[in-house]
Amino acid sequence: MEIPVIDFDELNDEKRRKTMELLHQACEKWGFFKIENHGIDKKLMEKVKHLVNSHYEENLKERFYESEIAKALENKGNNSDIDWESSFFIWHRPTSNIDEIANLSEDLRKAMDEYIAQLVKLAEKLSRLMCENLGLEKCFIKEAFSGSKGPSVGTKVAKYPQCPHPQQVRGLREHTDAGGIILLLQDDQVPGDQVEVLSNGRYRSTLHRVMANENGSRLSIATFYNPAGDAIISPAPKLLYPNHFSFQDYLKLYATTKFSDKGLRFESMKKMADGHYNGLT
Structure with a gap:
């Protein structure tokens, strides 16, 4: 079964109504979808992925395979609950911690900043479309997320290394796609499931996992557009x-x-x- 595909180019022509309906159905019934013609520079996306992979190979790979996680895999049976990933988290907004992360190259820092600026614009555009479909004011989600300092934006960079015993580790989140962007409304591990709450249950969060692989590694660069820490989340009165x-x-x-x-x-x-x-x- 193929997931819904939302083509942003079709929002500017006679197919807009059909595309908006598809987006609405994807939010209601799936909780995730793929976006094509999203406006994010694909060369920049590839550059970020390349630089992240290089950072892992040079700074994290050896450390991961020598870690307690890797050692535990050899000592546990098939019922183990090992989280097989090498990851770090970058905060972008309202304040950034990117300069505090060890050994990040200057190229990766600059590329990530540029990528996030484009991604935030996409998130805000998508939030306006979702509001339109829900019959809300177009800035409702952004304003609900803002709190006193604006929405919180961060990126979990996760490498799921080649695994010698993939059947012994838990499923992992995956948000990558070749050339496209996979969007999850809210993974159900994010506290509050904010979009589901704001929409009074109409747009449901989704549980999303991918299994470890013994033949190769996976890369996930998952950016979260979340409410500010002091934002008060409640159903939109218009939807009650x-x-x-x-x-x-x-x-x-x-x-x-x-x-x-x-x-x-x-x-x-x-x-x-x-x-x-x-x-x-």
Whole structure:
């Protein structure tokens, strides 16, 4: 089964409506999708991957295979719960820690900064499209994520090395794709599952794993566009069901609107509960 593919070029022509519907379905039913023609410089993407791989080979590979993780793999049976990865985390916004990470080349630092600037623009564009599909103000998600300092942006760089016993380690997250970008709304390990909460459960988070490989290694450069630490996350009021109404009032409305769209009926109940009911339009 192929995952949904969202072509951003089709947002600018007669296919826009169909593409927006596909995006909406992908968010509701899948929780992840691939983006094509995303606007991120592909040469820059390849440069970042090349530099990250070089950093691993020069600074992390030998240390990983000598680590307690690698040693534990030889001493445990098939039921082990080993997290087979070599990783580090770069914070970009609101403050950066990239200068504090040992042995990162100047080329990698500059390339990563440029890449993240483009990726943030993509995340904000996508958040506006999601808001449009949900019937929210276009800046709702960005503003909800902002807190006092703006959204939090960080990248987990993970290398899943060649594994001699892949059946003995747990599945791992993977966010890479040749030339494209795989987007997960929120992996369910991220505290709060923020998009799911903001959308009142309409856009669900997803659990995503990839297994270790005995024939080669995998690279994941997973950037997270998250709320600020002090951002308060709650469902968008516009997406909540009507509340604080009597069942008798609902029955009266239903009797006159039973052939109407349920969404319109709920909107009318919201207005009724707020004392502003003027009937269905």
